[in-house]
Amino acid sequence: MSYLRKLRTQIIEVAGVAKEGHVPSALSILDILFVTYKEFLPHSDLSSIDNIGNRFILSKGHASIALYVVLHDFNQITTEELFSFAKYESKLGGHPDRNKIAGVELSTGSLGHGLPQGIGMAKAMKIKKAVGHIYVLIGDGEANEGTIWESALLASNHKLGNLTCIVDNNLSSERALDMGNMANKFEAFGWETLEINGHDHGEITRALKLRKNNKPIAVIANTVKGFGIPTMESNPEWHHRSPNPEELAMFLGEMR
Amino acid sequence: MRKEFAVIMGRELAANPASALILGDIGVFGHRESFEKFPDRVFNIGILEQSMVSFAAGMAIEGMYPTIHTIAPFLVERAFEQIKIDFGYQSLGGNFVTVGASLDYAALGATHHCPGDVGLMLNIPGAEIYVPGTAKEFSDLFSQSCRNKKISYFRLSEKTNSASIKTEYQKGSLVKKGHLLTVLAIGPMLNLVQEATSDLDVTVLYYNSISPFDAELLRSNLESRKLYIVEPFYENTIAPIIQQVLTDQTVMTRSKGIPRRFITNYGNTNEHYEAIGLTSRSIRNDIKEMLDA
Numbered sequence: 373m374s375y376l377r378k379l380r381t382q383i384i385e386v387a388g389v390a391k392e393g394h395v396p397s398a399l400s401i402l403d404i405l406f407v408t409y410k411e412f413l414p415h416s417d418l419s420s421i422d423n424i425g426n427r428f429i430l431s432k433g434h435a436s437i438a439l440y441v442v443l444h445d446f447n448q449i450t451t452e453e454l455f456s457f458a459k460y461e462s463k464l465g466g467h468p469d470r471n472k473i474a475g476v477e478l479s480t481g482s483l484g485h486g487l488p489q490g491i492g493m494a495k496a497m498k499i500k501k502a503v504g505h506i507y508v509l510i511g512d513g514e515a516n517e518g519t520i521w522e523s524a525l526l527a528s529n530h531k532l533g534n535l536t537c538i539v540d541n542n543l544s545s546e547r548a549l550d551m552g553n554m555a556n557k558f559e560a561f562g563w564e565t566l567e568i569n570g571h572d573h574g575e576i577t578r579a580l581k582l583r584k585n586n587k588p589i590a591v592i593a594n595t596v597k598g599f600g601i602p603t604m605e606s607n608p609e610w611h612h613r614s615p616n617p618e619e620l621a622m623f624l625g626e627m628r
Numbered sequence: 629m630r631k632e633f634a635v636i637m638g639r640e641l642a643a644n645p646a647s648a649l650i651l652g653d654i655g656v657f658g659h660r661e662s663f664e665k666f667p668d669r670v671f672n673i674g675i676l677e678q679s680m681v682s683f684a685a686g687m688a689i690e691g692m693y694p695t696i697h698t699i700a701p702f703l704v705e706r707a708f709e710q711i712k713i714d715f716g717y718q719s720l721g722g723n724f725v726t727v728g729a730s731l732d733y734a735a736l737g738a739t740h741h742c743p744g745d746v747g748l749m750l751n752i753p754g755a756e757i758y759v760p761g762t763a764k765e766f767s768d769l770f771s772q773s774c775r776n777k778k779i780s781y782f783r784l785s786e787k788t789n790s791a792s793i794k795t796e797y798q799k800g801s802l803v804k805k806g807h808l809l810t811v812l813a814i815g816p817m818l819n820l821v822q823e824a825t826s827d828l829d830v831t832v833l834y835y836n837s838i839s840p841f842d843a844e845l846l847r848s849n850l851e852s853r854k855l856y857i858v859e860p861f862y863e864n865t866i867a868p869i870i871q872q873v874l875t876d877q878t879v880m881t882r883s884k885g886i887p888r889r890f891i892t893n894y895g896n897t898n899e900h901y902e903a904i905g906l907t908s909r910s911i912r913n914d915i916k917e918m919l920d921a
Contacts, residue, residue, distance in 0.1 A: 470718055477689065479718050482709060488679035489714060492686020492694075499648070499668055500690065522679035529674075 376403065377627060380600045382441045382454070384623050387614040392458040392466055396598035396610050398438035400542040400570070401509060404593055405430075405442045407576040408507055413475075425504025427493060429477050431486020432511040432540065433467035434612075439476070440464050448475050484517030486510060487537060491527050494535040494588075506535045507580065512551050513544035521561070524590075528562030531586035537563075538580075539590060540570065542597040547608065558590035570595035600628045629784040632763035633725060634658045636770050637695060641666045644775065648687055652680050652698030654727070681707040684722050685714035693721065693775050699733070700726035700742035700783070708748055711779065716752040721777030723770070729785035730861055730886050731900045734893075743862045743886035745783060746838060750868070755779040756798075757838040759815030759860065761789040765836050772797050785860065787816040787897065793834045800842035802849060806830040808919055809854040812846065814838070814866070817858040823908035828915065838866060843873040850879065854918050858911060859885035882918060884911055 379402055387393035412426050430439050437457065444454045449464070456462035463472035467481030477493075480486050490508035497504055510520060527535055537558075545551045555565040564584040568575040570593030579591040597611075598604030601623045615623055633655070640647050641662055648669040649662060656663070662670045673680045677698060684694035696703065703726050704711070715722050726745065733740035749757050756778055760766035766782060773780040795801040803818070810831040813821040818834050825832060831849050835842065846855075855874075859865050863885030870881060887904055901907055 479713065482713055484678075485682050485710065485714055488682030488710075489686035489689070491679075492683035492688075493690050494686070495683070496687040496690030496692050499692070502690075519676075519679045519682065522674075522676035523682075526673065526676070526679060526683065 388620045390458040394434040397435035399599045400595040400597045402438045403571045429486045429508045433480030483514040484519035487523040494532045509538045512541045524561035527588040533586040535588040542595040563590045565590045567592040647693045654698045677707040681710035688720040695723040697725045699728040704745040725782045732786045747865045761815045762792040764792045789818045798837045800835040800845040803832040812857045824912040855881045857883045
């Protein structure tokens with residue numbers, strides 16, 4: 373079993389036990405989260421370069437199960453806590469709560485809040501001359517929100533070279549709004565942009581290392597919603613649905 | 629009050645290197661000295677209120693003390709969810725200072741009216757809500773609250789009382805003791821109440837802090853069991869607070885404030901107050917009716 377297959381398995385098992393969760397969204401961001409925590413955050417791999425003072429914000433908070441399995445993988449939460457997901461007294465909710473979980477910077481869930489807060493954090497770090505970089509992960513559907521584009525204006529105007537916005541471009545938005553070329557849009561707002569395969573760890577690592585003086589960076593990560601489970605991939609039926617025991621067995625059988 | 633805001637904010641920025649002022653393209657000229665002295669911590673962020681509030685929350689997460697300022701409807705009503713979640717739910721502190729209270733921008737029409745701000749802010753658990761009656765009261769409240777790591781909402785208004793009332797921080801004040809009825813005046817409504825009741829045997833209480841609310845002062849000055857409330861925002865805005873405070877008492881209660889309908893005339897604030905009956909004459913008539921009841 374590949375390492376990421378183990379985490380994918382945990383995502384669907386946790387959702388199956390809880391009968392809750394946005395599984396396809398979690399699967400589309402899992403590779404990005406894993407690389408970010410492994411390479412760029414202080415509470416994951418301390419031997420990694422460029423990790424002191426970095427912050428990660430999961431703006432699309434509904435994909436929280438992916439965050440929890442990664443935090444579990446880096447020993448930030450226990451197995452018991454992981455499988456308490458969405459229970460009444462659990463600290464792990466359908467959307468993450470910064471006041472309950474170490475390593476969670478923001479309480480997200482309402483879309484369009486993470487990027488502007490990340491920009492405020494990046495600005496404060498510049499004022500305080502603090503070392504570190506802010507990574508914000510948003511979804512392409514979330515980019516329907518006006519605050520994303522307000523923030524895009526703010527970040528370039530304030531010359532926030534200490535900020536990277538990763539767009540989980542899993543084409544969720546297609547059924548409602550065609551977002552067109554996301555890279556071109558961010559570029560028009562004054563950002564440095566690059567487009568990657570959001571499931572390729574090498575490409576993710578190189579993209580998150582990129583710095584461009586005083587320009588914020590937008591990484592358009594092309595991903596597949598439900599990645600790794602063919603039945604679920606790009607299938608809107610599963611957006612907010614958890615598997616029953618039979619479906620769980622089927623998914624485990626077909627999982628890549 | 630706006631001038632006092634510039635003064636007290638300048639003082640705060642000088643005293644605390646972690647304080648920041650974020651303007652939504654409003655008050656830029658008034659705060660020009662702070663822009664010059666503290667260019668790294670005073671921003672005219674632009675006309676994007678929702679992101680302005682989230683941006684400020686991000687600064688608070690990093691240990692700063694943001695003060696956010698623009699016109700009331702655009703800050704409280706447009707960016708309400710950002711205040712509620714980014715500050716309230718996340719337990720972060722920030723100072724929200726608005727102008728354009730209720731009908732202050734009368735001539736600009738209903739898009740710029742904001743009698744609903746305090747009612748909305750009361751829906752955020754833990755938010756502190758201040759309605760100062762004078763510039764000095766605002767200055768005192770701001771100085772004591774601006775770094776308390778809570779949501780502190782300061783509602784500045786064009787209409788002010790002629791003199792400040794000496795109040796303890798977050799407490800109400802007994803202005804006059806009488807027997808037949810209690811009048812509760814909020815912020816800039818005090819002068820109207822004093823004018824209306826100068827020769828009446830009624831108690832007058834004054835509040836510039838809505839949340840926290842000084843329950844003890846009201847409970848200990850309500851022997852008549854008749855309460856008349858004069859609010860500078862929508863009428864009956866503080867009714868839920870009063871109900872909670874007087875849950876074990878039967879009290880005849882009536883509120884005078886801005887009526888709950890869209891007001892589509894222009895003109896000036898005084899014309900509106902006359903039209904809606906927010907005058908000392910109308911207040912006096914209401915009180916007399918209650919006394920006769």
